[in-house]
Amino acid sequence: MTTGTLYGVGVGPGAPDLITLRAWRLLTGVPVIAWPAPGDGDSFARSIVAGCIRADHVEIPIRVPMRTERFPAAEVYDAAAVEIAAHLDAGRDVAVLCEGDPFFFGSFMYLFQRLSDRYPFEIVPGVSSVMAGGAAIARPLAARNEVFSVIPAPLDDGRIEAQLAACDAAAIIKVGRHLGRMRALLDRCGLTAQSCYAERLTLETQKLARLDDMPGDAAPYFSMILVYKGDEAWPSPVLETGS
Known part of the structure; x- marks a missing residue:
């Protein structure tokens, strides 16, 4: 049959x-x-x-x-x-x-x-939100031999910090109610200034911001934080001019 x-x-x-x-x-x-x-x-x-x-x-x-x-x-x-x-x-x-x-x-x-x-x-296959995030903030996610990690925000702080220490760039996904905890964690790691927040990517309600400009402790489920700690001085003209 x-x-x-x-x-x-x-x-x-x-x-x-x-x-x-x-x-x-x-x-x-x-x-x-x-x-x-x-x-x-x-x-x-x-x-x-x-x-x-x-x-x-x-x-x-x-x-x-x-x-x-x-x-x-x-x-x-x-x-x-x-x-x-x-x-x-x-x-x-x-x-x-x-x-x-x-x-x-x-x-x-x-x-x-x-x-x-x-x-x-x-x-x-389909376009992932991580790829859409790099395009939205107009900053490369990674280059050359840099290691890029995808990190779920619900993981415990120790595992996230270890992953961040081992990579050159990262996307922290499933941010949602973990926004405040992620901001505090990235502050401890000295990475807040290198982090960008994005929510509802590609939709009319899309929001982009520097992480240190984001108030509150919660975000929509469809949100992420993009972190770049590599050696390249990539600009992000979208965030520099506001969104």
Whole structure:
């Protein structure tokens, strides 16, 4: 029996015109589209590609409660995998949306883990928010032989400080409620002046600032801090002139 194909589709950081041509072509052709969403509220991933979703598309919402424990999310992905598998078994292709890139901290990887051994699949890469961040602040992320690290803000301070000490540049992601702690940590490391804050990249509500200009202790989930401690004197004209 011929089954459908499972597609993991990166839809980029937010701006619809940053969706790749391959992703757009695929999404307008498949019969079933699955998308992640919080327990309550709209799906950010779906909003990015709303322009290519037709009335006859079958849509599968995957609502994941935003909690630190793994088990509620695991049960959600188990149930979603069963629903997606039913369509694949019936010969229908299914595209699963993922903000940014599917395999860069993307939720699609959890469905891939559950389904890839049984069905044909294709991964469609997308523009990540980290790449969009470097473009937005108009400063290279790294150059030559510099080591660039991606550091999740929920890690404990000791691990983050060790990672920062070992690299030349970094993106601290998932900042959210950790903004105040990250600012204090970067202050201790003497890196605040070399750090830039970015939120809601590529959207109309995008915000860019020097980290030392950011008040408060919390930020949106879709925010990051870009740190550069290498030897190159890269300017950041966007931040120098304001945003």
